[in-house]
Amino acid sequence: MTAQPLHYFDFSQEDRYAETMSGPVAEMWKQRQEGTFKGVDDLNIGWVSLTGYNHDKAIIVVNGRIESYWKYQELFYDLVKQGYDVYAIDHRGQGISDRLAKDNELGHVEEFDDYVTDLKTFFDTVVTPKKYQQHFLLGHSMGGTISTLFLAKYPSLIKRAVLSAPMHGIQLSNWMKPIASPFARVVEQLQRQPNYAPGQVPYYPKPFLNNKLCQSQIRYQWFRDLYEHKPALKIGGPSARWVWQGMAAANRCITQAANIATPILLIQGSDDNIVDNQAHHRFCQAMNQANRSCELKTINGARHELLFEKDAYRNTVLAATFSHLNQDNSTPST
Known part of the structure; x- marks a missing residue:
């Protein structure tokens, strides 16, 4: 079945932002369900759901490093308006979930695959019992890495997926690329307990001017x-262990791309200074060479936070997202 064309005015817009966030978004947020489950090592992992909008299809939003599902209320509103039940978690070590270090603002993880295992536990214990016919996935940045590894490990669970600026590689200067991971390993070994990677600091609110994330000030x-x-949501820079664990996970996304059966739409911003856009090309090429479906879409002028960008970019991202998710929507997933 061919999806109906989407109009940009269907999405939340900047010129009505304050009114939308304090009105319909706030009303929707009051209807949320929240809970926790036990993740790897018995950590409490927080989750949220917005349900009752569609009995057949649900979308799981997998957020990025330092983020919380609290940040994505506007996106959830747009997803709900398009007829999706929405689910999301806060990854271990951030958001409302249990931290892994004495410094609550340190972005730390012991094993990157723990993120993937937590996501599978969430899928099995919270989402699956609702018996949706179709499950979709939307992963951003580090959440794109987690989503990619999840799709490679469990290829039959998700009908279609969208990766927003996924961390398939971290943008580094050419001289730094070959030494970043081994250097982070050495630093970690020298630290007596989890601590910030060189150059990283606790949370601070970077001013909008010259920020690398987005161009929508509001x-x-x-x-x-x-x-x-x-x-309590604040998270600062990553630990040395997170750095090399994250880089290794990004590399695995490309080496495991052929295992993914789910059709992927990968969206990148041409002006992204956070993740390595060239790694996206390698990922899609690896999928396509294995006769898998991966479409790469570049948003010219957009920065890393595609889902928080100016309307001129965000509208295009959302239209492409829903167009991809709605393809062949008459066929249930496995």
């Missing part, structure tokens, strides 16, 4: 204000 200020209102 959206950027909203999520910075959110972290001030809910300081």
